[in-house]
Amino acid sequence: MNDIKIVAFLCNWCTYTAADLAGTSRLKYEPEVRIIRLMCSSRIDPVFILKALMDGADGVLVGGCAPGDCHYSKGNYYARRKVAVAKTIAESMGINTERIRLSWIPASEGPLFAEVVNEFTEKIKELGDNPTKNEVYL
Amino acid sequence: MEKIYDSQMNVHDFIKAMFEKNIVSGLGALTQLPDNKGISYSLLSDGFDFQKCMPFYPVMPANAAIAVSKLTRETSPSSPIAVFLRPCELRALIELTKIKQARLDNLILISFDCSGVFPFKDGKYPTEDTLKRYDQSIKEAKINDTIRQVCKGCENYQPEGADIAISIIGRGVHESLALSFATEKGKSIQEKMGLTASEIQPSTIEQLTSDKKRNKQELFKNTQISNLDELLDVFDTCIACRACSYVCPICYCKNCYFDSQTFQYYPENYAQRLNKKNTLRLPLDRIFFHMGRLSHMGSSCVACGMCSDVCPVDIPVSEMFKAGGQNIQGVFNYQPGQNLDEPMPLVTYQEKELHEMED
Structure with missing residues (x-):
């Protein structure tokens, strides 16, 4: 499999900051992840996740503050529900739900961010190419 | 009673x-x-x-x-x-x-x-x-x-x-x-x-x-989709007429998100995609529309069957959406139309729930 693409939707206050910290701490992690910053993980929409997967992304990572620590106090609870919708639809429509991952990564946890990205990339490599990648009749 | x-x-x-x-x-x-x-x-x-x-x-x-x-x-x-x-x-x-x-x-x-x-x-x-x-x-x-x-x-x-x-x-x-x-x-x-x-x-x-x-x-067994090939097969004849959304009682938006500028691409977007695939079936987002629509109305789908009735190419939309909708409703233990005071799944939450969705 070549050219893995993982789209990551990260919340500004925790997981994006953690990614930043991983960078400034010069941690090495798998380079396949493309980050899109959201002000809050609750800005995720099931449509974003499904669109990425239908357009050939191999995996979608959603990152937010740990439950109870949301900068806007409850956004991540909504995010969890939205990811649940995306996963359920993926399941109903024959798309592997393992390609969607939701992780809580606090701002101070640069190493955890690197670990999650490595782990998820490993998982995606195991799953192989997303069949939508080369499909023209979508 | x-x-x-x-x-x-x-x-x-x-x-x-x-x-x-x-x-x-x-x-x-x-x-x-x-x-x-x-x-x-x-x-x-x-x-x-x-x-x-x-x-x-x-x-x-x-x-x-x-x-x-x-x-x-x-x-x-x-x-x-x-x-x-x-x-x-x-x-x-x-x-x-x-x-x-x-x-x-x-x-x-x-x-x-x-x-x-x-x-x-x-x-x-x-x-x-x-x-x-x-x-x-x-x-x-x-x-x-x-x-x-x-x-x-x-x-x-x-x-x-x-x-x-x-x-x-x-x-x-x-x-x-x-x-x-x-x-x-x-x-x-x-x-x-x-x-x-x-x-x-x-x-x-x-x-x-x-x-x-x-x-x-x-019905659910007969319309189950378990991989991409089956998905393509079911929606193969979809002509993207959107009739299913026009007759859907839950799809109330006057301007459908999927008809919006968001899904209006520039020539270079097409060129970029063509670069990777050599062929593109048009219009784009034909099948994605159905997934997106399911994400918008699935939690409220009442399985009335209008969408299948109007489909000009006889895709079993309502049969699939009944199943897809029930799966979503099941996740949140939500019954559409049962109780006016019960909030819809995506505008509410519980602090301790859905841990199986987290990794």
């Missing part, structure tokens, strides 16, 4: 009585159009020949929740209007009310236990013979085998939440109406109409419910 009363009236007398006793000033119901031109959901006032009303007629030219939503969205009617709705239409109306697309004030909701409707393809109405067999199946509390697929597998055919509920299964449509009054509004109408005598026994419907459940499981 609410008590059921024998009204000693047929449906036309009942409608007339509601007007005579000034309980309502208008009525929404399926009605025979002049010169036998067809049957359509209509708004009627006193003076109309109510013999032309056919609230139990087994077709759904449009989901009536849309009509009621249009009637009440801006403001509630100034005097009471009674509306006949099938249980799925009633559920859709409750969902629309939750998202402020309809109002229930001054509406009297009349519903009945539904035996399903016939597919309304090419404007063709069921024949006399078909209707006769349908009436027989109501009397015997059985499933007619030519109704909509989703109706065959519909377990929510009881009129929950209606002000006035009419029991016809096990009795037939030509018997005097068996009525129950579940709400305060309903009870006050019962008093005004003086319907407090002659209680009757509810029909046995356990067998019917379990048959419908079995049909549902079979």
